[in-house]
Amino acid sequence: MQTETLIYIILAGIGAILLALFQYYNKKKSMSKLNMLFSFLRFLSIFSILLLLINPKFEQLSFFVEKPNLVVAIDNSSSIKHLNQDTQAISLVEKLSNNDKLNDKFNIDLYTFGESLKASDSTTFFENQTNINNAFKQLSQIYRQTTAPTVIISDGNQTYGNDYQFATSTYKQNIFPIILGDTVTYTDLKIQQLNVNKYAYLKNRFPIEAILVYNGNNAISSRFIVTKGNATVYSESIRFSKENNSKIVNFTLPANGVGVSSYRATIVPIDHEKNKINNSKNFAVEVIDQKTKIAIVSDFPHPDLGTFKKSIESNEQRSVTFLNSKEILNQINDFQLIIINQPNYKFKELFDILKKDNKNYFTIIGTKSDLNFINNNKLGFTYEITNQTESYQAELNTNYTPFIVDDINFELFPPLNSNYGLVSFTIPFESILNKSINGISTNEPLLVTYETNGRREGVLFGENIWQWRAQSYINNKSFNQFDDFIGKLVQYLASNKRKDRLNIDYESFYNGSSNIIIKAEFFDKNYIFDARETLNISVTDETSKETKTFPLILKNNNFQVDLSSLPPSEYNFTVSATNDKVSKSGSFQVLEYNVEQQFLNANVTKLQQLATNSEGKSYFIDNTESLINDLLNDNRFVSIQKSHKNIIPLIDWKYLLIILALSLGLEWFIRKYNGLI
DSSP: OOOOHHHHHHHHHHHHHHHHHHHHOSSSSSSOOOHHHHHHHHHHHHHHHHHHHHHOEEEEEEEEEEOOOOEEEOOBBHHHTTTTOHHHHHHHHHHHHOHHHHHOEEEEEEEESSEEEEEEEEOOOOOOOOOHHHHHHHHHHSSTTSOEEEEEEEEOOOOSSGGGGGGTTHHHHHHEEEEOOOOOOOEEEEEEEEEEEEETTTTTTEEEEEEEESSSSSSSEEEEEETTEEEEEEEEEEEEEESSSSEEEEEEEEOSSEEEEEEEEEEOOTTTOOOGGGGEEEEEEEESOOEEEEEEEEESSSSHHHHHHHHHTTTTTEEEEOOOGGGGGGGGGGGGEEEEEEEOOOGGGHHHHHHHOOOEEEEEOTSSSSSHHHHHHHHHHOOOOOOOOEEEEEOTTTOOOOOOOOOOOOSSSSOEEOSSSEEESSSEEEEEEEETTTEEEEEEEEEEEETTTEEEEEOOHHHHHHHHHHHHHHHHHSSHHHHHHHHHHHHHHTTOOOOOEEEEOOOEEEEESSSSSSEEEEEEEEEBBBBTOOEEEEEEEEOOOOOOEEEEEEEEEEEEOTTTTTTTTTEEEEEESSSSOOEEEEEEEEEEEOOGOOSSSOOHHHHHHHHHTTTTEEEEEOOOOHHHHHHOOOOOOOEEEEEEEEEGGGOHHHHHHHHHHHHOOOOOOOOHTTOOO
């Protein structure tokens, strides 16, 4: 309590005494007992009121002991079961979690990890992917400011993600890896990697690259075979030795029929080979009849042009050609979509041809665009001319209907530079993105599409979209999300298909280890997204003829279903609406491949390096007797006594209010009883 407050309390006490005596003091030599009681009660009342006005604050100090956390994270991937280490792993977890001494010293937190980290003590060893680095990344957020030695029980085999042995740069805890699996080196042949394009074109040949690896000491010979059904389409003899233990096989195959073609690549196992699963890999290629050609027309260079080209050509079905406003005139019929960058009067002849031939096009309006030309050329909208520019951020319109748009965090992307002024449309349009400034929506369109006379058009009212692709990579360590968004936009604009009430987004084939997500959008008769509808998908296995039905779950602005539980096979499916007679069918194929079954041994080197980098210690699963003693005797992990200071104002002390009420009540009652009122 401050000295100033203490002085106020003393003065309040003196003042309360003086006021009480002033009211009940008489000129007699001594006061009556009744007046003395009244004076005391009045003193309590006045002093209590003055204390409430001063409202002094008191410090309440409490002490508690904080134990360090012991994080136990177990690898829940199927490779643990494949290496026959599941029983030992579960036994070790139970041993650690049930140890009384460890529980006295630590708060034990149990996690499992595969594709992501989960707080759980139940393990199934069914997950098809392992991202150890991501598990450490999530743990670093949870235990950023606490002491949390970490026991990670894993074979160290990671299927995707950044290298986890350097996770100590962000995860500042001591790590104690428990290595599952043996270190014996077995003789093994395997297909390390298979590189093949996702798409091929009819009557062309598509390239394939196979990387074959041999692990052994003796010279051997084998055969590399590619089959399609029961027919062998490629075969080659392969020789390996201790020195020449890898080989790259390059070859091509013909694309003779439209659709998905499935193949199986196999390197014939040698005698006594322990793991034969990694000797084969399935792959598929979708053969398409033609390639979508897109022209980007611009009379000056701009980084946005390269961004569009890279995003569009990330899909092998599409190719992009750069032309200027004159070159395009003689080649316009060679392209399914024309992208026009910041047009001016030089583009008049091009727009005239596009309207005459009713061809689809996409226009980019930027700070170098001639707005007078745009307003006079009757493009379906007019732009208010202010000769000023503004930077606008994007806001996703979740009610956009022509195709499914995933939210890739548009609001977090850098602003696009655009002309300042209102845009007025003379035809119906649908906005994909709207403009916003500092998070405040302007309800002005930034990216729109519309249809006129069977022709599809789109407009982007801003430039520097190259920054979006760069930001998308920073956010996701991949360009895929942004490229998929541009790909969907281009696919819609390059097509002349009639708008459907039910749209489905799916792939023609999926790898066995990847997630199988099918998305759908449903619109009412006015083409407004209808979230009230119930969608179901019926999936039929073409091999077993078994049919299963799953509900689609509403998520954000579309319906989704996860079919990752389906075994490898070919499937036909139908998505149908329950309350409306609308349905759409398709087919896909799940390829047989389990990346977790490609490993023979634990990755001892990386796990030991992880322990070294974090100043921990590694153990093999067969030799963990000293683990508990090491954790108990390590002086880095001790309980810490902490104090908590709580400042309480007197006004929160309810007993003072009780004293005030009692003193006033008693004084009134006694005075009333004695006839003084």
